[in-house]
Amino acid sequence: MVAVIETGTANIASMLAALERLGAGPKLCRDAGEIAAAGHAVLPGVGSFKAAMDGLERLGLRDAITKRFKEGRPTMTVCLGLQLLCLESEEDPGCAGLGIIPEKVVRFPEGLCVPHMGWNTVSPAPGCRLLSEGYAYFANSYCLRNVPAGWRGAYTTHGAPFVAALERGALLACQFHPELSGEWGLALMKRWLGETGTTCLQ
Amino acid sequence: MLTVRIIPCLDVSNGRVVKGVKFQGLRDAGVPADLAAVYERDGADELVILDVSATPEGRGTQLEVVRAVRARISIPLCVGGGVRNADTAFKLLNAGADKVGINTAAVEDPAILGELAARFGRQCVVLALDAASAASGGWEVVTRSGKNRTGIDAVRWAEAAAKAGAGEILLTSWDRDGTKQGYDLALISAIAGAVDVPVIASGGAAVPEHMADAVKAGADAVLAASIFHEGEYTVRELKFDMARLGVEVRK
Numbered sequence: 001m002v003a004v005i006e007t008g009t010a011n012i013a014s015m016l017a018a019l020e021r022l023g024a025g026p027k028l029c030r031d032a033g034e035i036a037a038a039g040h041a042v043l044p045g046v047g048s049f050k051a052a053m054d055g056l057e058r059l060g061l062r063d064a065i066t067k068r069f070k071e072g073r074p075t076m077t078v079c080l081g082l083q084l085l086c087l088e089s090e091e092d093p094g095c096a097g098l099g100i101i102p103e104k105v106v107r108f109p110e111g112l113c114v115p116h117m118g119w120n121t122v123s124p125a126p127g128c129r130l131l132s133e134g135y136a137y138f139a140n141s142y143c144l145r146n147v148p149a150g151w152r153g154a155y156t157t158h159g160a161p162f163v164a165a166l167e168r169g170a171l172l173a174c175q176f177h178p179e180l181s182g183e184w185g186l187a188l189m190k191r192w193l194g195e196t197g198t199t200c201l202q
Numbered sequence: 203m204l205t206v207r208i209i210p211c212l213d214v215s216n217g218r219v220v221k222g223v224k225f226q227g228l229r230d231a232g233v234p235a236d237l238a239a240v241y242e243r244d245g246a247d248e249l250v251i252l253d254v255s256a257t258p259e260g261r262g263t264q265l266e267v268v269r270a271v272r273a274r275i276s277i278p279l280c281v282g283g284g285v286r287n288a289d290t291a292f293k294l295l296n297a298g299a300d301k302v303g304i305n306t307a308a309v310e311d312p313a314i315l316g317e318l319a320a321r322f323g324r325q326c327v328v329l330a331l332d333a334a335s336a337a338s339g340g341w342e343v344v345t346r347s348g349k350n351r352t353g354i355d356a357v358r359w360a361e362a363a364a365k366a367g368a369g370e371i372l373l374t375s376w377d378r379d380g381t382k383q384g385y386d387l388a389l390i391s392a393i394a395g396a397v398d399v400p401v402i403a404s405g406g407a408a409v410p411e412h413m414a415d416a417v418k419a420g421a422d423a424v425l426a427a428s429i430f431h432e433g434e435y436t437v438r439e440l441k442f443d444m445a446r447l448g449v450e451v452r453k
Contacts, residue, residue, distance in 0.1 A: 011322060013298040014279075017272045047323045080323075113422060115325050115369050117400050118204045119247055119452040135205065135452045137247075137278055139300075139325035139369075157203055180278045180300060182242065 002193070003029040003038035005065070007045075007055035015044045015078065018179035018186060024193055032064040040193060041068060044179075045080030049105070049142075050092035052080055062098065069100045074170040074195045082166065082173040083142060091142050101151075101166075105142045108158060115141045116158045122165065122176065124154035130167045130191050134184040136176035138164075143175065170195035205452045206444070207247035207423035208413075208437055209402060210430045212237060214283075215255045217263035219431075235270040241430070242275045244437040247452055249275065250303070250372070250425060253283030254347070265297045272298025282330050282372070288317050295322060303372055305330035306345040309352060309359070312366045319367030324399075329368035331360060333389055334376035341389055344376050356389070357396050364397040371401045372425065378406030380428070385412055387419040394420025410435070410443035417449050 002024045004012055012028070019026035019042070026042075029035050043065060045052060056062050068075045069085070083089055086097045089105035097105075108114050117139045124131040125147070131154045143162035147153030156164040156176075166173040172192045178185035213220050218232040238249055251271065255261045261284050268281055281294045282303025291302040308315050308329060318327045333356035336342040341356035360371055373393055375386035385403045394401045403421035407413055413424040429435050435443075441451045 011295045011300065011326060013272055013296055014276075014300055017298060018276055020273070021276070047321070051320075112398070113204075113400055114398055115400070116204065117325060117370060118207050118422065120204050138204075139278075141324070177278075180276060182276050186276055 001038055002026045002040040002042060003035050004042045004044060005035055005061065006030045007047075007052050007059070007061075012044045014177070015042060015179045018189060022186060022190055022193060030059050030061070032060050035061060035064045036067060040074040040076070040195075041065075043075070043077040043081040043084070045078055045082075045084065047080060048091060049080065049083060049089040049097070050095040052084055053092075053095055053097065056084070056098075066098055066100060069098075069171060072169045072171060074192065076172045076174070076178075076189070076192055078174050078179070079140060079177055082144065082163075082175050085173055086144060089142055101144070101148050103144055103146065103148055105144055107142050112159045115139055116143070119181075120156045120158065120164070120176075122154045122156055124165075125152055128152045128154065128167055130172055130188060130195075131165050132184075132188065134181075136164065136174075136178070136181040136185060138176045140175060203450060204422070205247070205450050206417050206421075207402075208245070208440060208444075208451065209248045209250055209423055209425040210241045210246050210437065211250040211252055211404070211425050211427040213252050213254045213427060214264075214267055215253070216260045217267050220254060234267050235274045238271045238279075239274045241437060242277050245441055245452070246277060246437045248278040248280065248423070250280045250282065252303070253281070255284065258284065265293060268294055268297040268299050280328055280372070282328065288314060288321065291318055291326075292321070295326060301326050301328045301370070303328040303330040305332060306350075308363060308368075309343060309345050309354065312362060315363055315367035317367075319369065324367050324369030327368050328370045328372050329360070329363040330372045330374070331356060331363070331393070332374045332376050333386075333393075341392070348376055357392050360393045361396050364399045368399060370399055371397060373401055373403060373421075375405035379404070381406050382408035382428075384408065385416040385419070385421070385424075387415055390416055390419040390421050394422075408434075410440055410447060413440070414444055414447035414449050
């Protein structure tokens with residue numbers, strides 16, 4: 001079972017449809033126990049940083065998600081979902097993120113087209129297992145600049161390089177929308193669904 | 203670097219694609235989901251479904267169409283036409299749209315843009331800006347499928363809408379739509395120069411050169427309907443030609 005975490009702020013129809021097409025049997029979940037127990041879990045994300053964090057707090061899901069990351073169990077986060085893993089974001093100063101990644105999310109500088117919307121290249125670092133070279137669909141106004149220690153990642157460029165995705169064992173955090181990235185995105189999701197996540201890269 | 207998006211538009215009425223579609227291998231070219239799947243396979247970067255039903259009753263099937271299309275495609279989907287309030291937008295997003303296009307309702311009450319952006323994020327909120335040459339020079343906003351000339355300056359409106367919460371502007375030239383004379387480049391340049399959100403050019407495209415010109419004028423994406431539906435170009439052929447003309451496209 002793939003638990004799709006329902007924060008109440010995300011538009012998740014496309015994620016559910018993509019998982020259905022992959023035969024993954026997605027189930028909308030807002031119960032911490034169910035999310036902790038699921039073989040695979042997805043934290044989709046659109047909406048604002050604070051609204052999403054408030055949603056996770058209100059539903060008492062912070063610990064369940066953090067625990068999955070600590071244990072390296074198959075978990076995929078998308079778009080805002082990647083940003084929520086960080087300490088904080090310039091989108092909502094003062095609002096604490098999940099703090100799994102000790103970095104701050106920043107806004108794209110003035111003068112660039114924002115939101116960064118459309119298909120951009122994904123260039124994975126050597127050693128990535130899940131991520132491959134390709135084009136992905138993005139829709140973001142904020143970004144993470146550097147791949148944090150302990151993770152492998154892929155970059156894309158909008159003015160300057162930023163993090164397109166991160167992976168660590170069965171953990172996958174995408175700034176782009178794999179569910180909207182055509183065959184390439186579905187292939188990435190399929191590889192992630194194949195992860196059993198019993199070991200976590202250190 | 204972001205590539206330029208090529209966006210086929212499906213005009214749908216009463217649940218059926220209405221512009222003449224001449225695709226080979228489709229038993230019934232009027233079924234939106236079948237056509238959408240063909241476009242994705244052919245390299246479309248995004249799809250727009252515009253509900254052109256003349257009446258609210260005609261839009262009764264709109265959610266079913268969105269669900270059926272979403273079940274088949276893995277690229278972004280923007281849905282517009284007759285979106286009068288946040289509740290309708292919410293239903294469309296829930297059914298599988300990734301973005302909702304709003305024209306008349308936003309002109310009548312710009313607060314709807316902010317309301318939607320706060321709830322769903324501005325990347326979901328597309329201002330459908332229909333513009334026509336104004337007698338006094340420049341362009342004015344038209345609403346109600348071209349029936350109503352508002353007298354509102356299109357450039358000012360684009361700026362205000364982007365501030366109010368629109369994350370993208372679908373810019374249709376009412377003078378050029380259906381003419382095949384190319385996009386209104388001066389209009390694109392004026393709007394793209396005034397806002398920092400992406401601008402989708404629409405109205406008048408017939409050949410790859412038109413699309414390349416729109417990109418040079420400042421468009422981030424180009425939308426077309428009849429050149430695809432009538433089989434003049436496939437998306438793949440168009441992208442090949444655009445790349446030849448120096449435009450960065452997703453291959």
